[in-house]
Amino acid sequence: MTGNWAGNVTFGAGVVHQPHSVDELCSIVASASQTGRNVHATGSRHSFSTVADVTAGGDLVSMVGLDRVLAVDHDAMTVTVEAGIRYGELAAALQVAGLALHNLPSLPHITVAGAVATATHGSGDHNGNLATAVRAIDLVLADGTLVHIGPGDPRLPGAVVNLGALGVVVRLTLAVEPTFDVAQTLYRDVPFDAGVEALDELMGAAYSVSLFTDYQRDVFDQVWWKGRVGVDGVAPPRLLGAAPALEALHPVAGVSAESCTEQLGVAGAWADRLPHFRLGFEPSSGDELQSEYFVARSDGAAALRSVRELSAELAPLIRVSEVRSVAADGLWLSTAHGRDTLALHFTWVNDHARVMAFLPMLESALAPFAARPHWGKLTALPPSTIRERTPMWSDFASLRQTLDPSGTFLNPYVSRLL
Ligand SMILES: Cc1cc2nc3c(=O)[nH]c(=O)nc-3n(C[C@H](O)[C@H](O)[C@H](O)COP(=O)(O)OP(=O)(O)OC[C@H]3O[C@@H](n4cnc5c(N)ncnc54)[C@H](O)[C@@H]3O)c2cc1C
Known part of the structure; x- marks a missing residue:
């Protein structure tokens, strides 16, 4: 294991552990910290940011062996x-x-x-x-x-x-x-303006709704309607005038839908419908980078219109963009902390330098909405801006100091934010 799933981060670990018991993990952590080495845990390494990396020469602990x-x-x-x-x-x-x-x-x-x-x-x-x-x-x-x-x-x-x-x-x-059961119906080509004007209606049309667009045409190319059986009723025959897809689709145009969860309104278990991708396949397009920004739901329509202004600049860089809603919560570092949220996700082509060069333009367009970046995806926002947009950051910093006064679990990503 040398880096993350996307290949854009090479881990700086001196040693990588994969413990199979809590006792083994405890002694790995204790012996690393006694000798002054940093430690950081990784999961399945699907983050695009360096959040899962460890300080150079430190001990990276893969937790995938503890999975019961x-x-x-x-x-x-x-x-x-x-x-x-x-x-x-x-x-x-x-x-x-x-x-x-x-x-x-x-x-x-x-x-x-x-x-x-x-x-x-x-x-x-x-x-x-x-x-x-x-x-x-x-x-x-x-x-x-x-x-x-x-x-x-x-x-x-x-x-x-x-x-x-x-x-x-x-x-x-x-x-x-x-x-519970979920039935997934996809709609094609919901007009962008109509969708943005009726954003609340669209996002509230089912238990879980995702809008996909590549900003190349003035449409949401696909709307994924995931209705909860017994609650949402049947999928409507039209959604803002758009008809249901008659074949299974992948969110990225031209990619086979084989890796996607079952569609076409066939009801099935939540576990097999709420994700877009199936476990046995490579998720998404597999050759990509990602960013995502979170704005207050009340700013969602204006934020989408601002992003559309950048269509020409987005065109060479974007594979697809997904819009989702998230309910407000009280978790300190949650990107939905204190506000019902609209999440604006971007799947980029796999060109790190060009994506990073473009992000400041996108982030300026979203600045009026105090957009928060996804911790696990790419951003060019300076740490001071991220802190300002994270209302409970200083409480988190105090909690971190209390639980880890020696800074054993700090990595460059977190240190920069502190
Ligand atoms: C194809 C694709 C699709 C995605 N879809 C979504 C999506 O639908 N919604 C969304 O919000 N995000 C999505 N993401 C982003 C992804 O969900 C996050 O980056 C997530 O954190 C990855 O989890 P992971 O297990 O790979 O963790 P990693 O990337 O390995 O680690 C993430 C963070 O968790 C910490 N961590 C991991 N395990 C432990 C542990 N045991 N103890 C302490 N800290 C730990 C790491 O230190 C790091 O800070 C997607 C990513 C990809 C590649």
Whole structure:
């Protein structure tokens, strides 16, 4: 393991560990910190930013070997898992137990600890990001001891979205609910202006809605309507005048839909419909970079119009852009902290230098909306701007100082922000 999934980050680790027990992990962390080496955990390495990297020469700890479901509590309606379990495997286990998570991201390949550490989200007006399901978290601190942060602990809202900077998460307890079915219908070519004008209607049309456009034509090329069976009713025959697709589609034009979850209105388990991509396949187009920005839902229409002004500049760089909604929450580093949110995602061509050169233009267009960047994706925003747009940053910095006074879990990404 030398870098991240996309290949744009080469890790600076002196040594990479993959523990298979909590005891083994505790002694790895304790012995590294005793000799003054930095430690940082990685999940499935799907972040595009350097958030998962370790300070040069430090110890990188891959958590993918700790991937079991530990307990399902039908009374408390929770599941406790090891940090390195992937959402796809957790979802399958929950489905067997007649249970569900409230939402899933576009790909089921990422680990639970890695996803919640960056506030990874799916879509849905009433769906918080994945971190909002966390009810308790267990961390290994620099001296190799474990700390449990559970319900009612005032540190919990600060510890969940943690950028790997508080310690190594070994276990998480997540809220679950009874299983439910979802039917996925795609609509083609919703006119851009009509969609933006009726943004609330569009995003609220089902349990989870995603809009896709490459800003090349004045349309949302695809609208993914994920209706909850028994709640949302059947997919409407037309959505803002657009007709349902008659064949399965991939969000990126010209890419086979083989890797995508089942569409065409066929109902099935939440676990097999809420993600866009199937676990057994390479997610997305596999040769790409990504950025994402979060604006207040009330600014969503204006933000989309501002991005459209950049169509000519976007054209050579973009594979596709996705628009999703996320419910407000109280987690300190959540990108939806304190505001119902519209998420503007960009899948870029795999050209790091050109993408990074373009981002300041996009970020200027989104500046009037105080857009927050995704912690796990590419941004050119200066640390001072990111801090300003993260209302609870200084509380997080204090919590980090308390839990990790030696700075063992700092990496260049977090140090720069501090
Ligand atoms: C194809 C593709 C599609 C994506 N789709 C979405 C999407 O739908 N929604 C969205 O919001 N994002 C999406 N992302 C971004 C992705 O969800 C995030 O970057 C996520 O954090 C990746 O999880 P991971 O397991 O790969 O973690 P990594 O990238 O390995 O790590 C991310 C962070 O988690 C920390 N971490 C990992 N494990 C631990 C642990 N055990 N203890 C402490 N810290 C830990 C790391 O230190 C790092 O700070 C996508 C990425 C790709 C490549």
